[in-house]
Amino acid sequence: MPAVPDAVEAVFRALAGARDAKAFHPRGRWFEGELTTTFDPALPLPVGEVEVCGRLSKGVGTPGGLPDVLGLAFRLPGPWDVLLSTSRSRVVPWPARTWTTGRYGSITPFRWRDRLVWLAAVPDAHRTRSAALADLPAEPAFTLEVGPPWRPVGRLVTRPLDVDRDLPALDPVLNRPEGLELAPAVLARIRESAYRGSRRGRSPDPVTAPDAWSAVGPGSRKP
Numbered sequence: 001m002p003a004v005p006d007a008v009e010a011v012f013r014a015l016a017g018a019r020d021a022k023a024f025h026p027r028g029r030w031f032e033g034e035l036t037t038t039f040d041p042a043l044p045l046p047v048g049e050v051e052v053c054g055r056l057s058k059g060v061g062t063p064g065g066l067p068d069v070l071g072l073a074f075r076l077p078g079p080w081d082v083l084l085s086t087s088r089s090r091v092v093p094w095p096a097r098t099w100t101t102g103r104y105g106s107i108t109p110f111r112w113r114d115r116l117v118w119l120a121a122v123p124d125a126h127r128t129r130s131a132a133l134a135d136l137p138a139e140p141a142f143t144l145e146v147g148p149p150w151r152p153v154g155r156l157v158t159r160p161l162d163v164d165r166d167l168p169a170l171d172p173v174l175n176r177p178e179g180l181e182l183a184p185a186v187l188a189r190i191r192e193s194a195y196r197g198s199r200r201g202r203s204p205d206p207v208t209a210p211d212a213w214s215a216v217g218p219g220s221r222k223p
Contacts, residue, residue, distance in 0.1 A: 028057025028071070029133055030161040035076065035144070037154030042117045042146045043110060044177045045153060050077055053161065055170065056099065056136060059085060065130025067095035072104045072121055072142070073170040074156070080177050081170040082106075082119065090118050098128040099136050111181040120145045121156065 036049045054074025062068040073083045086102030088094035090109075096102030100123040109116040121142040128135050144154040172182070 026057075026061045027133060028055045029136055030055050030163055030167060031074075031140075031158040032161040033074075033156060033158035035074070035154055035156045037144065040146060040151070040153045041113075042115070042153075043112055043119060044080075044180060045144075046076060052076060052156065052158075053167075054158070055167075056140070056158075058131065058133070059093070062131070065132035065135060067097050068131050069093045070096050070099060070102060070104070070131060075170055075175070078177055079175045080180075081172045081175040083170060083172045084119065084121050096131060098131055099123065099140065100126045100128050104142070108187055109183050111183040112179070116183055118147055120147070120150070 030053070032051070032053050034049050035046070035052050037045045037047055039047045052074045054072070057071040057073070059069035059071055070086045071083065072085075073081065075081050084104035084106055085093050086096040087105040087107055090105060091107060093107055094102070102123075104121040104123070106119045109118050111117075121144050124141045124143075126137040126140065128137060139157065139159045141158065142156040143152050144156060145151060146153050176182075
């Protein structure tokens with residue numbers, strides 16, 4: 001089994017190095033916004049309103065408006081980096097034709113207090129033409145759900161974040177609450193290897209830049 005994670009890390013490191021960007025979700029648009037949640041014991045989400053910083057992105061990086069596995073990622077205080085992708089079911093990533101026609105899901109579940117829980121974000125309806133970054137709604141908003149059984153737990157509202165450089169990659173492997181596990185264990189190990197390879201293949205390694213979020217991010221405001 002160790003050979004599989006090692007091979008995955010090597011592939012993702014090579015791909016990230018060739019792109020000089022993340023192996024997946026290389027192109028995107030940063031946003032800031034607010035997440036407002038109600039208490040639900042299924043996951044350790046913050047209760048009330050918190051500031052978030054995140055990114056909407058194309059998974060493979062298909063050109064123009066071609067369909068792609070679209071990503072919604074954001075950082076919660078803690079930090080906790082949440083990454084969701086358009087999917088056809090809970091476990092199958094699926095290309096979306098536009099930014100608001102797909103359901104964004106965690107793909108693999110979280111394990112919290114001995115229970116497996118999925119997280120999803122359902123976008124508000126907007127008339128969008130394609131999966132091009134230029135066709136992103138100005139201020140997309142989402143309803144957060146957990147399951148099973150599926151139920152709403154919060155609202156995420158966003159607006160474009162004006163930054164003059166790309167921020168460090170959000171990383172759900174490194175940044176998550178204590179006690180929250182990625183499941184199942186076999187896929188979690190492979191996922192950890194993929195993220196590690198992607199981190200090491202980029203230059204500079206964003207994990208070594210602790211001050212990169214000093215001007216923006218949860219709990220801070222732009223001057």
